Amino acid sequence: xxxxxxxxxxxxxxxxxxxxxxxxxxxxxxxxxxxxxxxxxxxxxxxxxxxxxxxxxxxxxxxxxxxxxxxxxxxxxxxxxxxxxxxxxxxxxxxxxxxxxxxxxxxxxxxxxxxxxxxxxxxxxxxxxxxxxxxxxxxxxxxxxxxxxxxxxxxxxxxxxxxxxxxxxxxxxxxxxxxxxxxxxxxxxxxxxxxxxxxxxxxxxxxxxxxxxxxxxxxxxxxxxxxxxxxxxxxxxxxxxxxxxxxxxxxxxx
Amino acid sequence: xxxxxxxxxxxxxxxxxxxxxxxxxxxxxxxxxxxxxxxxxxxxxxxxxxxxxxxxxxxxxxxxxxxxxxxxxxxxxxxxxxxxxxxxxxxxxxxxxxxxxxxxxxxxxxxxxxxxxxxxxxxxxxxxxxxxxxxxxxxxxxxxxxxxxxxxxxxxxxxxxxxxxxxxxxxxxxxxxxxxxxxxxxxxxxxxxxxxxxxxxxxxxxxxxxxxxxxx
Ligand SMILES: Nc1ncnc2c1ncn2[C@@H]1O[C@H](COP(=O)(O)OP(=O)(O)OP(=O)(O)O)[C@@H](O)[C@H]1O
Ligand SMILES: [Mg+2]
Numbered sequence: 001x002x003x004x005x006x007x008x009x010x011x012x013x014x015x016x017x018x019x020x021x022x023x024x025x026x027x028x029x030x031x032x033x034x035x036x037x038x039x040x041x042x043x044x045x046x047x048x049x050x051x052x053x054x055x056x057x058x059x060x061x062x063x064x065x066x067x068x069x070x071x072x073x074x075x076x077x078x079x080x081x082x083x084x085x086x087x088x089x090x091x092x093x094x095x096x097x098x099x100x101x102x103x104x105x106x107x108x109x110x111x112x113x114x115x116x117x118x119x120x121x122x123x124x125x126x127x128x129x130x131x132x133x134x135x136x137x138x139x140x141x142x143x144x145x146x147x148x149x150x151x152x153x154x155x156x157x158x159x160x161x162x163x164x165x166x167x168x169x170x171x172x173x174x175x176x177x178x179x180x181x182x183x184x185x186x187x188x189x190x191x192x193x194x195x196x197x198x199x200x201x202x203x204x205x206x207x208x209x210x211x212x213x214x215x216x217x218x219x220x221x222x223x224x225x226x227x228x229x230x231x232x233x234x235x236x237x238x239x240x241x242x243x244x245x246x247x248x249x250x251x252x253x254x
Numbered sequence: 255x256x257x258x259x260x261x262x263x264x265x266x267x268x269x270x271x272x273x274x275x276x277x278x279x280x281x282x283x284x285x286x287x288x289x290x291x292x293x294x295x296x297x298x299x300x301x302x303x304x305x306x307x308x309x310x311x312x313x314x315x316x317x318x319x320x321x322x323x324x325x326x327x328x329x330x331x332x333x334x335x336x337x338x339x340x341x342x343x344x345x346x347x348x349x350x351x352x353x354x355x356x357x358x359x360x361x362x363x364x365x366x367x368x369x370x371x372x373x374x375x376x377x378x379x380x381x382x383x384x385x386x387x388x389x390x391x392x393x394x395x396x397x398x399x400x401x402x403x404x405x406x407x408x409x410x411x412x413x414x415x416x417x418x419x420x421x422x423x424x425x426x427x428x429x430x431x432x433x434x435x436x437x438x439x440x441x442x443x444x445x446x447x448x449x450x451x452x453x454x455x456x457x458x459x460x461x462x463x464x465x466x467x468x469x470x
Contacts, residue, residue: 052373087379098374101469102392112378115388146470164378 001028001063003089003168003199004049008070009058011044018044019055020223026168029197033204033214033231037246041223042203046172049201050092051083062089063167088117091161095173097153099145105132105156106141109163117164124163131159135189151182158189169193171202187213207250211235219243255435263431264443267424271451274344274413274423279406281349286356293361304357311354317415320347324419344416348409355405363398364390396466403459410451414444424448 004026011019018041026032034042047053049060051067055075060068067086068077077083099108109128113119132141135155145153154174161169171190175183187209193200194213204210210217211231218228219238227240238244292304311319324343327333367390375385414425428444 050377052376084379087377090377092377094370094374096370098368098370100371100374100389102396111388112380115384116379144469160378 002026002061003028003030003063004201005059005061006045006049007059007061009045009048009060010056011041011048011053011058012056018223019048022058022220022223022225024218024225026199026201028167029199030216031194031199031214032201032216032218033210034201034218034220035204035207035210035235035246036220036226040220042220043172045220046092046170046201046203050090050170051087052092062086065089088164089167091164091166091169093154093157093161093169093171093174096177097145097150097157099153099157099160101145104142104144105137105148108145108156109160112160113163113165128159128163131162132156134192135159136185149182150178151185154178154186155189158186168199168201171200171204173203173205175204175206205250207235207247219246221246255431257439260431260435260437260440261443264424264428264440265447267422267427268447270416270421270423271413271425271447273341274348274416274421275410277345278348278352278409278413281345282352282356285349285353287360289353289357290360290364293357294364308354308357311351312358316347316351316412317418319351320344320415320418323347340419340421344419344421348412348416352405352409356402359398359401359405360394363394366397367393396469399459399463399466403456403463406455406459407452410455411448414448 002025004024006022006024009019009022009024010017022041022045024032024045034045036042044053048055048058054077055068057070057073057075058068059066059070060075065082065086066078067083068075070076078086100111103111106125106128109131110121110124113124113128114121129138129141132138135158137152137155137159140148140152140156145156148156154177158174174190175186178186183206187206190200190202190209191213202210202214214231216228217231217234219226219234219240219242221242227234227238227243234243235247238247289304289308292300293308295301295304320343323346324335324340327339328335371389371393372385375389380388413423416423417426417429420426424444424447428440431440432438
């Protein structure tokens with residue numbers, strides 16, 4: 001089943017066209033990595049998919065339910081209630097975590113399931129403790145985000161997203177704000193989620209991680225999908241000139 | 255008149271001063287938050303109007319505003335001023351003036367919250383109201399505490415401006431006693447009163463700040 005389908009998504013900021021006719025679909029259990037140079041529109045694509053940004057035109061469908069469709073060349077979004085329901089289908093992990101600093105770790109994870117999804121408090125708490133344990137954060141329930149390392153904060157953010165039981169989880173450069181020695185712990189968590197067949201779309205600059213974990217890699221540049229396919233193919237034997245340039249510069253940097 | 259006698263007289267205004275102080279705090283803060291919303295409204299005419307009012311309230315003397323509140327109804331509508339109006343006008347004048355200051359403090363506090371907080375709340379499905387009450391407002395409170403403390407300390411001293419309406423609070427009485435007894439002592443007593451009052455305010459605000467220090 002297609003968990004996510006984006007068709008002909010276009011987005012411009014004033015005159016600057018950032019996404020040009022992007023189409024993308026994600027199947028159940030699939031892990032998709034999006035790579036590309038800075039400014040290529042990766043974050044904007046995720047932000048359109050997570051309803052933080054509105055598309056100018058295009059179609060957005062989650063689990064067969066339409067969040068937006070194009071009418072007369074313009075994106076028309078579903079009504080508030082429909083979008084509210086659709087928001088339950090996805091979660092997003094930010095580059096700089098965006099944890100709620102005034103909430104304890106446990107409350108960061110529990111609050112939305114309780115006050116947004118109106119789920120049973122005790123149940124949510126129990127699940128949250130399990131999630132935190134899985135993220136290697138046992139004993140940190142009552143800590144505040146400011147008392148944690150960046151890597152720990154990002155793991156709380158992942159737990160917070162997972163607590164909503166999303167069908168699909170988006171990551172926007174989840175390790176870019178971290179010291180190099182902390183990226184490993186986040187990648188490990190995402191790897192584990194991939195093994196559990198969590199459906200994920202990950203924007204990342206970690207090429208070897210993308211190659212090892214993703215089922216499919218998408219290379220974006222200038223608001224276009226330039227190349228996509230099997231991670232080993234795209235990353236080790238790119239066909240397109242621009243992909244080659246990008247990857248060459250990348251391996252030169254490392 | 256003995257020192258003790260003078261002190262007793264001057265401090266008999268304590269209740270009145272405290273009444274102005276607490277009424278102003280209680281009314282001006284929620285009103286200030288409301289005004290801040292108006293000021294941040296995306297509906298341009300509203301935000302422009304609110305901005306204009308804030309500008310006038312902050313740009314003219316509070317003493318003048320108090321006089322206008324008190325005598326305004328008489329000059330504008332010929333209303334006979336009732337005995338209770340003195341206190342009402344005083345509290346109205348203070349509350350509205352301080353609301354303008356608090357509004358600007360709250361606005362900058364709200365606007366200093368990183369956009370990422372709104373986005374995280376949005377993706378998690380919080381409604382706009384939930385996002386404000388659960389995520390933004392508590393963080394705003396912490397951020398605005400230092401400027402709010404400043405404002406409250408100023409308010410303690412400003413309550414003395416009620417003398418222009420001859421409302422019998424500490425300073426009004428001190429001035430009267432000083433004139434009647436031809437001595438400066440009552441003014442020193444009043445000065446001591448305001449100093450101690452602010453000492454307590456400082457202490458309380460520091461405690462609140464401490465309480466909010468559990469996160470950064
Ligand atoms: N809110 C905005 N207003 C105006 N321009 C924007 C806005 N958001 C993004 N852009 C522009 O859109 C382009 C794409 O930005 P985007 O953040 O999607 O790139 P990216 O691929 O995520 O880059 P990076 O790897 O640096 O994160 C950039 O040129 C950026 O300046
Ligand atoms: Mg980005």
